[in-house]
Amino acid sequence: MFNCQTQESRYRMHSQLDGTVSHDYANIDGREPLWIHPKDAEARGIRSGDLVLVANGRGRAMAGAYVTERVMPGVVVFHHGAWYAPVETKEGILDLRGNSNTLTMDEPTSKLACGNIASTALVEVARWTGERRHVYVFDPIEEAL
Numbered sequence: 001m002f003n004c005q006t007q008e009s010r011y012r013m014h015s016q017l018d019g020t021v022s023h024d025y026a027n028i029d030g031r032e033p034l035w036i037h038p039k040d041a042e043a044r045g046i047r048s049g050d051l052v053l054v055a056n057g058r059g060r061a062m063a064g065a066y067v068t069e070r071v072m073p074g075v076v077v078f079h080h081g082a083w084y085a086p087v088e089t090k091e092g093i094l095d096l097r098g099n100s101n102t103l104t105m106d107e108p109t110s111k112l113a114c115g116n117i118a119s120t121a122l123v124e125v126a127r128w129t130g131e132r133r134h135v136y137v138f139d140p141i142e143e144a145l
Contacts, residue, residue, distance in 0.1 A: 002040070002076045004054070004123040006100040009079035018083050019138060026079075028064020030135035032098025035077035036125065041067045044127055051128035053094075054078060056121060059102030061095040062128060076125060078103075083137040096135050 008014065009032075012022050026033050034052055046052060048067040053060060054076070063078060071077050078100045085097035095102045103121045 001122050002036075002074060002125055004100070004103060004121045005075060005077050006080045006104060006119050006121070007077060009081055012081050015081040015083060018081055028066065029132070030138075031062050031064045031096070032079055032082040032100070033066040034063035034098070034125065035066050035068050035071045037071050037073045037075070038067050038069060039073050040076075040125075041065065044125065046125070046127045051132065053126050053128050054098075054103060054123050055126075056103050056123045058104065058121070059095065060092065061098050061100070061102045063098040065127075076123065080119075085135055085137045087133060096133055097137055 009026065012018055028049055029051060031051065034054055036046065036052075041047065046065045046067065048065055050065045052063050052065045054063050055061070061078075078098070080100040082098045082100070084095055084099040084102070086093050086095055093102075103123055104119070105121070
């Protein structure tokens with residue numbers, strides 16, 4: 001189990017600009033990168049560039065592994081703001097793009113403050129061995145209504 005820190009990406013403001021070329025600077029195979037420490041990655045057979053499944057009791061998302069010593073062992077970093085790209089699987093909904101909101105709580109800090117507490121979660125991370133499905137959220141719409 002990892003402490004997942006969801007932080008803002010340097011390439012966009014929340015989800016703004018995710019539909020532009022700005023997402024190409026950090027993405028791995030069209031997915032949001034998940035930063036993971038080399039020791040944790042090695043224990044799971046994960047290398048930089050691999051697709052990984054990030055999951056907990058709230059949801060499941062695919063990400064691209066970025067193995068780096070810039071995070072502590074036991075911690076993963078998953079930037080927020082990726083556009084949600086859900087697909088139905090036999091295990092339930094899977095987000096193909098890497099939207100960290102699928103893994104965090106959607107509750108305010110209190111009745112008074114109503115601040116966002118969706119910046120951390122406990123998650124499991126595993127190397128993805130399934131089909132490499134296409135991330136469709138950036139595909140052009142054929143016909144506007």
